[in-house]
Amino acid sequence: MLRIGVMVSGGGTNLQAIIDKINNGYLESCSIVTVVSSKEGVYALERAEKYNIPIECIAKRDYCDFEEYDRALVEHFNKYNVDLIVLAGFLSMIGEKLIESYKNRIINIHPSLIPSFCGKGNYGIIPHQKAIEYGVKVTGATVHFVEPEYDSGPIILQKAVYIREDDTPQTLQKRVMEEAEWEILPEAIKLFSKGKLYVEGRKVKIKAVTRN
Numbered sequence: 442m443l444r445i446g447v448m449v450s451g452g453g454t455n456l457q458a459i460i461d462k463i464n465n466g467y468l469e470s471c472s473i474v475t476v477v478s479s480k481e482g483v484y485a486l487e488r489a490e491k492y493n494i495p496i497e498c499i500a501k502r503d504y505c506d507f508e509e510y511d512r513a514l515v516e517h518f519n520k521y522n523v524d525l526i527v528l529a530g531f532l533s534m535i536g537e538k539l540i541e542s543y544k545n546r547i548i549n550i551h552p553s554l555i556p557s558f559c560g561k562g563n564y565g566i567i568p569h570q571k572a573i574e575y576g577v578k579v580t581g582a583t584v585h586f587v588e589p590e591y592d593s594g595p596i597i598l599q600k601a602v603y604i605r606e607d608d609t610p611q612t613l614q615k616r617v618m619e620e621a622e623w624e625i626l627p628e629a630i631k632l633f634s635k636g637k638l639y640v641e642g643r644k645v646k647i648k649a650v651t652r653n
């Protein structure tokens with residue numbers, strides 16, 4: 442059984458996509474054992490509680506320094522014997538202790554085709570606003586392994602979404618979630634759970650998958 446820890450900061454639609462794919466059997470032998478939020482009262486926590494998933498709010502501001510916050514996250518995921526940490530709409534920076542302790546076992550979903558519209562300050566609706574303003578014809582989402590720099594780790598999966606003439610940042614965000622994010626994040630977890638991902642330098646190699 443792959444024990445998954447999910448980190449959230451908002452509505453939790455990506456968390457819901459993982460829960461649904463576990464419940465419909467696509468993510469077989471996977472279980473979410475803990476959901477950690479960067480702040481209290483976000484809807485993602487209500488989603489987790491509905492499925493009796495243990496929740497915890499571990500907020501940076503509650504610790505006297507970043508190191509202590511970093512240590513608290515490591516202790517939490519160690520306590521739950523987590524195999525894979527998934528950043529699903531998690532907006533806080535995570536520390537080097539956690540990244541080192543879970544080397545190539547932390548993945549993040551970002552709402553653009555990295556390296557476009559990513560990095561510090563590019564979260565939520567902003568990458569979609571920038572994609573429309575810049576006039577690109579295609580955007581999408583990216584799942585990557587996490588490294589200390591925002592959105593910088595080796596890329597596991599990407600999915601493109603065409604931008605329509607009449608798109609607003611909101612309509613584009615909704616379509617990128619539905620057509621890309623909620624598909625490639627569970628798929629990346631599935632590949633990880635089957636031991637199909639190999640990191641070679643900056644690249645992620647995917648061993649041939651047997652489609653169920």
Ligand code: GRF
Pocket residue numbers: 449450451452453454455456485529530531550551552564565618622
């Ligand atoms: C998503 O677009 C995700 O890619 C980004 O934050 C947004 C929040 O998603 N990192 P969610 O509904 O909280 O999963």
